[in-house]
Amino acid sequence: MNLEAGWVARCGRCLLLASLVLFAAAFSPMQASAQSGNGDNGTVADFLLDNGMEVVVIPDHRAPIVTHMVWYKVGSADEPAGKSGIAHFFEHLMFKGTTNHKAGEFGARIAEIGGRENAFTSYDYTAYFQTVPPDALETMMTYEADRMRNLVLTDAVIGPERDVILEERRSRVEGSPDALLDEEVQATLFQNHPYRIPVIGWMQEIKELNRAEAVDFYNRYYAPNNAVLVVAGDVDPDDVRAMAERTYGKVARGPDLPPRMRPQEPEQNTKRTVTLTDRRVSVPSFSKAWVVPSYHSDQPGEAEAIDLLSEILGGGTQSRLYQELVVKAGIASGAGAYYDGTMFDDTSFTVYGSPRGEADIYAVEKAVDVEIRRIIKDGVTDMELEKAKKRFVRSMIFARDRQSSMTNIYGSTLATGGTVQEVAEWPDKIKQVTAAQVQAAAAKYLNPDISVTGYLLPAAEPAVATEAAPMPSPGDPAETESGLPDPVQADPAHTAPAN
């Protein structure tokens, strides 16, 4: 099971997987192919079941497969104070037995028919998916609807799974200097909002998670009226509706949840730095982050402008940062920007860089700052804006090529307060952004005196090369086409549920 925090930690502030970083910059989940329809594949259907469950069906008849995803509108930012990690913990528990099926039965069934499955948890949502032949879709729905309400949550189930998660944290976070740094950058950047708390949870709080809390969490958040079903593939929307009614439709509506009001950020006034010096680091790197609006929290048009700012400043090999620092000056082995726009509340905008040859990290940071100031002062050219818009539009077309991209775009948008209509309108809204809006966004949000910079530095002693994380070259075109990284691809070790 994946943890989206893992993606952030690996790919984010610390830029160790720059190709994944690139996805974020070049490929907002808001980007989607559905304008009025879905190309030659038919119209995207969107309806509600009687119990409040939203259903989105994206027809895609190119191959006899279907991707079935359920997105719960609950993530780590919804956790009670002091109970960090319970959203992700619960994701693991969903692979345990129910009153109708033994643990492992669902997974075995998927494996038997050659399908794939996984799940992931992020700040705003938790999602479960399977990719299977279309004739297995109703079976998937039956199992998924079953575990929405019928999990058996005994201490015998909870205890061992908590140990699995503690081990996961040890390996993914404590074992990774960039993940450790990312956690403290995030905790420093967000002074009040729960995005400051790691998705996987703080070690000391994971240790205390117990059955009563898991049951409360399940009863509160795992209900059809807090979930979105997204189905993409070789299916007919009417058939999907009938199947959904026969399966999910039988699950009783859960409690009406209050609006998702998380503590918001105060006005920030300071420039902050967070430095991790670690022997396991071989190549130093830095990232600089700001709190900026998301697609859900912004004023109209702002998030689109920030998306294009991110693309022009640091999205891939055509971006200013890459061209100036990596290609022309040759002082950086990598440099870029990314923006996590598909979030419920105000989110982060990040620039990053890593030195090359004799250059030191502070020279790279300075050069990045120069490029930011240049946009604030002189704006962007119409030509680079047009090119960035074209790259975005093209990426939409590529997104259609993977069912998982499409389901992720719809699911993450709907789970963070967006609508199918917003997904459809996104390309037009991108086209309407002006150069002046991009400049204004940079001037408004990228204040160098109010920012958080993370430095990942090698310890004085030489690092052990084999322990250092690899630094893929940014701009891997395969990744720019993928939309949201395919969770299965991103973590092949977890294609089978953890036990």
Place this chain on the structure above:
Amino acid sequence: MNLEAGWVARCGRCLLLASLVLFAAAFSPMQASAQSGNGDNGTVADFLLDNGMEVVVIPDHRAPIVTHMVWYKVGSADEPAGKSGIAHFFEHLMFKGTTNHKAGEFGARIAEIGGRENAFTSYDYTAYFQTVPPDALETMMTYEADRMRNLVLTDAVIGPERDVILEERRSRVEGSPDALLDEEVQATLFQNHPYRIPVIGWMQEIKELNRAEAVDFYNRYYAPNNAVLVVAGDVDPDDVRAMAERTYGKVARGPDLPPRMRPQEPEQNTKRTVTLTDRRVSVPSFSKAWVVPSYHSDQPGEAEAIDLLSEILGGGTQSRLYQELVVKAGIASGAGAYYDGTMFDDTSFTVYGSPRGEADIYAVEKAVDVEIRRIIKDGVTDMELEKAKKRFVRSMIFARDRQSSMTNIYGSTLATGGTVQEVAEWPDKIKQVTAAQVQAAAAKYLNPDISVTGYLLPAAEPAVATEAAPMPSPGDPAETESGLPDPVQADPAHTAPAN
């Protein structure tokens, strides 16, 4: 009404009131005169009323006055997430009318008899006090017991008072660069614990505080079984008991509160900085802080060792920092250390300094670091340890000189999980601390690579001198004798309740 956060903001990380800082270092609230008794003044009495209210009586017959304080075991760190400021807000509301007395009546009565009153809110407690002639004590108790349960909390009361508090925040925090910096240093130092949130609350959350939340807060926390009554003065404990039974004793017990379990700090791994550059700053300064155990959260003996470490390193003019940086090297106008030991959970240890003449702030910081490393490497001498212990013991004797010091020592100790016995045993525990323990505390907690440094810097343009806060010379002996700063003295503008 005072806000203890105000003291911290003014005196703390930003060292602008170094004499108050000194109090914190040289005068732990755990220090008290009561060993088995209270010198010639009689034994400290400690008992419970039937409704669960704890009462401490400290006889002091030198003058015909009495200090009457009620401490509620609730502070800003107990606030629900997203409702910051409600503890302090509630402190203001306590000066409004009750079902028995109009707003202002209590205060007018105190003024009439020449008494003084005030209140303050901190992370772990909220306290109310009056100093009056002994024959007015029962009247004070009557009024105080009345407002414990009978406040009239209408929207007409809540709205205007919220505006008062918003103005208080604008003036005390937004109007003060050091307070602004302190807030963000604190939010950076504590990554998870609510000590990260300002006592006065974040502006955007204060704005949303409403009647329903105030009523909930009142019903939950303002009850005799969540309060400690501390009376010091020219009174007989048996008489106080009888009066307390006649007044507070009639207030019904409140709900049983669960243990105060706040989210705890994760393991920290990074070195962080927080920089505020502001035109109102004329003299730059820095502070460096670490999360360390408090008297309530420590392993036996640790807090005492940290207290002595703070005293030897940076407590007043005899300390290493002052002697080395101010006296010998002449590079600092002030330098010191302080430790907030009387806290419920893990707290902070801070060193600070400000340059003088041609020296820059980073040279001062480096010199402070050298002194810390020297203690970690070579420890402290037996002679300086003995001297520090003597200063502590002497300060206890001085503490007896002010009723407000004594009431503050008992009240803050009892409100943060301590006992009267711990107050009594504190001097002996201090005497038992060894040089090795002081060195071990420095080595364990003052890791330069895991710390948070705040820099308060003048903007490029020259500061307006009149706006800069004054920098009193550290080590004002009057303050070292005062125990907790007298809240009335600390903020004379607030001796009468607001508006």
